Amino acid sequence: MDLSSPSYRFQVRAGWLRIALAVIVCVLPTGGQAPKHRLKPTEAAIRHYEKLILAGDLVTPEGWERVSQLFISAEPYPQNGEIQVEWTGTNVMGEEWNNGSRAQVDTKWNDYYGTIDSNLRLVFVPRRSDGNAHAASDAGQGQWKIDTPLKFRIADLPVAITYLERMRDQTTEPTLRRNAERSIKALRRRRNGCGVPNPC
Numbered sequence: 001m002d003l004s005s006p007s008y009r010f011q012v013r014a015g016w017l018r019i020a021l022a023v024i025v026c027v028l029p030t031g032g033q034a035p036k037h038r039l040k041p042t043e044a045a046i047r048h049y050e051k052l053i054l055a056g057d058l059v060t061p062e063g064w065e066r067v068s069q070l071f072i073s074a075e076p077y078p079q080n081g082e083i084q085v086e087w088t089g090t091n092v093m094g095e096e097w098n099n100g101s102r103a104q105v106d107t108k109w110n111d112y113y114g115t116i117d118s119n120l121r122l123v124f125v126p127r128r129s130d131g132n133a134h135a136a137s138d139a140g141q142g143q144w145k146i147d148t149p150l151k152f153r154i155a156d157l158p159v160a161i162t163y164l165e166r167m168r169d170q171t172t173e174p175t176l177r178r179n180a181e182r183s184i185k186a187l188r189r190r191r192n193g194c195g196v197p198n199p200c
Helices: 041-054 061-068 157-170 174-189
Strands: 008-014 084-088 092-098 102-108 113-117 154-155
Touching: 008 157, 041 061, 041 092, 041 102, 084 157, 113 157, 154 157
Parallel strands: 084 154
Antiparallel strands: 008 102, 084 113, 092 102
16 A cells, blocks of 8 residues: 555445445534534544554554454564554545445545654655555455555554654664664654644
């Protein structure tokens, strides 16, 4: 899954026959409290995925196993793989289309901060502006799942900082400890929205 874009398109598919309902939802904030948008099943699947990322599930083997249940397939936990650091709590989400067996959900992810490599260094990587459509299908119970393989570890800022602190405290290697400390300081400076597309 290419997470280098500020906009992600998730396609989801269900194997059971569904009754298609055409629903038009228009939310117009006018200064007052806007009605809360009720998530469709396809949108709920993506929101669940985001919540697990925010909980730090993609930086532990146990959490990886939980997240993999939302995907049709998942690669083994990448113990030494890079971690993509980004804010994933999107407020912009919408089902673009749904034909009963497949659907596409568009989301806008806010800020991207780079990656943490196996040496605990934070590497700033520019994000491309193109989007991707990802197919998904059903495990046989009418459950919407993301159909691109789960490959990458992802963390938001607080989770990434906690991960680096833990790895720093677990190692006696001076270089790793130094790299971790530098990465922690850099991420703390970016808590005020200094990422992509909002650079300092």
